[in-house]
Amino acid sequence: MRLLIARCTVDYDGRLTAHLPSAVRLIMVKADGCVAIHADGGAYKPLNWMNAPNRLIEHDDHWTVTNPKGEQLTITIEEVLSDLSEEMGVDPGLQKDGVEAHLQELLAANPESIGEGLRLVRREYPTDIGPVDLLCRDADGGAVAVEVKRRGEIDGVEQLTRYLDFLNRDPTLRPVRGVFVAQEIKPQAKVLATDRDIGWVVVDYNELRGIESNELRLF
Amino acid sequence: MRLLIARCTVDYDGRLTAHLPSAVRLIMVKADGCVAIHADGGAYKPLNWMNAPNRLIEHDDHWTVTNPKGEQLTITIEEVLSDLSEEMGVDPGLQKDGVEAHLQELLAANPESIGEGLRLVRREYPTDIGPVDLLCRDADGGAVAVEVKRRGEIDGVEQLTRYLDFLNRDPTLRPVRGVFVAQEIKPQAKVLATDRDIGWVVVDYNELRGIESNELRLF
DNA sequence: GTGTATATCTCGGGG
DNA sequence: CCCCGAGGTATACAC
Numbered sequence: 001m002r003l004l005i006a007r008c009t010v011d012y013d014g015r016l017t018a019h020l021p022s023a024v025r026l027i028m029v030k031a032d033g034c035v036a037i038h039a040d041g042g043a044y045k046p047l048n049w050m051n052a053p054n055r056l057i058e059h060d061d062h063w064t065v066t067n068p069k070g071e072q073l074t075i076t077i078e079e080v081l082s083d084l085s086e087e088m089g090v091d092p093g094l095q096k097d098g099v100e101a102h103l104q105e106l107l108a109a110n111p112e113s114i115g116e117g118l119r120l121v122r123r124e125y126p127t128d129i130g131p132v133d134l135l136c137r138d139a140d141g142g143a144v145a146v147e148v149k150r151r152g153e154i155d156g157v158e159q160l161t162r163y164l165d166f167l168n169r170d171p172t173l174r175p176v177r178g179v180f181v182a183q184e185i186k187p188q189a190k191v192l193a194t195d196r197d198i199g200w201v202v203v204d205y206n207e208l209r210g211i212e213s214n215e216l217r218l219f
Numbered sequence: 220m221r222l223l224i225a226r227c228t229v230d231y232d233g234r235l236t237a238h239l240p241s242a243v244r245l246i247m248v249k250a251d252g253c254v255a256i257h258a259d260g261g262a263y264k265p266l267n268w269m270n271a272p273n274r275l276i277e278h279d280d281h282w283t284v285t286n287p288k289g290e291q292l293t294i295t296i297e298e299v300l301s302d303l304s305e306e307m308g309v310d311p312g313l314q315k316d317g318v319e320a321h322l323q324e325l326l327a328a329n330p331e332s333i334g335e336g337l338r339l340v341r342r343e344y345p346t347d348i349g350p351v352d353l354l355c356r357d358a359d360g361g362a363v364a365v366e367v368k369r370r371g372e373i374d375g376v377e378q379l380t381r382y383l384d385f386l387n388r389d390p391t392l393r394p395v396r397g398v399f400v401a402q403e404i405k406p407q408a409k410v411l412a413t414d415r416d417i418g419w420v421v422v423d424y425n426e427l428r429g430i431e432s433n434e435l436r437l438f
Numbered sequence: 439g440t441g442t443a444t445a446t447c448t449c450g451g452g453g
Numbered sequence: 454c455c456c457c458g459a460g461g462t463a464t465a466c467a468c
Contacts, residue, residue, distance in 0.1 A: 005220075005305050005307070017315075018314060020311070021311045021314075028245075030261070034260070039249075041251040044263075084222070086224050087243075088242070096235055096237045099235060
């Protein structure tokens with residue numbers, strides 16, 4: 001990784017055009033070739049960047065970074081304040097816990113926590129426009145499509161609506177009702193779901209993990 | 220800005236829990252207090268981060284970064300390879316051109332470029348589930364809802380469908396037809412729009428800018 | 439502050 | 454390769 005602190009101007013010409021007036025900034029060049037220009041503030045997002053793969057050419061007073069799509073970043077360097085290079089090696093990567101996939105697993109193992117009498121038919125049930133998170137049957141044998149989100153917003157309701165639209169074309173399933181499940185559901189998403197006769201359930205991740213470990217203890 | 224290159228492990232506990240095994244990484248601390256941990260590859264997104272506002276405490280061998288929501292980042296530093304601090308000042312910020320907002324402005328000023336005889340009623344016309352980009356009336360006085368995108372994809376058609384659904388409940392507007400406008404529309408989005416009796420128009424941003432400057436020249 | 443839409447989104451997975 | 458979905462999305466903007 002190379003870390004250059006310099007007074008510079010930057011121009012990006014690609015999916016949009018953008019310009020940075022002269023100021024002191026950090027120019028970060030990573031081992032994979034990607035370039036990012038950071039100001040001394042404003043969260044983690046750089047002001048300008050160019051992802052790998054690309055071609056970086058260092059001219060006398062400016063750099064050009066070009067990618068295969070024809071996007072170009074031009075960095076005009078007016079004054080170098082610091083220039084540091086360091087070998088870092090390959091990173092072992094981030095280990096995550098608590099994302100949607102895990103929530104889906106827990107719900108698949110405990111469909112009763114979505115609705116009484118629910119039994120799982122299958123996870124990632126395929127439709128023509130993508131897989132439904134969970135397909136279940138209720139106590140009366142009716143099909144239930146479940147969309148799982150960590151945070152329930154309007155687009156999740158849209159997604160489930162699309163799936164229901166397709167599932168209800170299948171005579172072996174019809175009629176299919178929908179349930180929207182999340183750790184937190186925004187009021188507008190509840191309104192839209194109710195408006196479309198879609199049920200919604202708020203679940204607690206830690207409580208589900210508790211159920212899971214209790215059940216494990218029984219065996 | 221402080222740039223620390225160190226062998227470290229990192230633990231995040233907040234919206235999820237995540238762990239980074241020991242490796243050499245860049246730890247960036249910006250003037251506004253935000254912290255980002257970068258590997259030597261993988262685009263501009265850091266492996267872990269904590270946005271401002273937060274509280275950074277440097278202990279002997281580890282740092283803790285805590286934000287008001289109770290999320291915490293723990294950086295255990297095993298070996299410091301480099302430690303650089305540099306004053307950069309406030310950045311003048313990025314100047315952009317060609318984003319959706321500009322396209323919407325240009326179309327609002329030239330509704331005729333969407334359809335003959337269209338007149339603008341208002342931009343960001345409010346509905347219960349969010350604002351419609353443009354509400355217009357056509358030559359016959361019929362209401363027209365316009366959704367503007369830079370790149371037209373399926374979710375834009377969904378969005379417009381939602382708005383039309385709500386707008387058509389308003390007796391002073393009904394019937395409202397929809398037009399989907401973008402610089403580029405994906406085939407699937409065209410199919411879905413047509414299927415729902417929604418019109419679609421591909422516009423050229425530079426041409427619109429031309430119309431705009433021509434009109435300005437007339438005055 | 440809440441809620442909604444945008445983003446040069448980034449990133450990963452599947453066909 | 455593109456398409457689609459998730460994200461600790463972040464960020465801007467209207468109400």
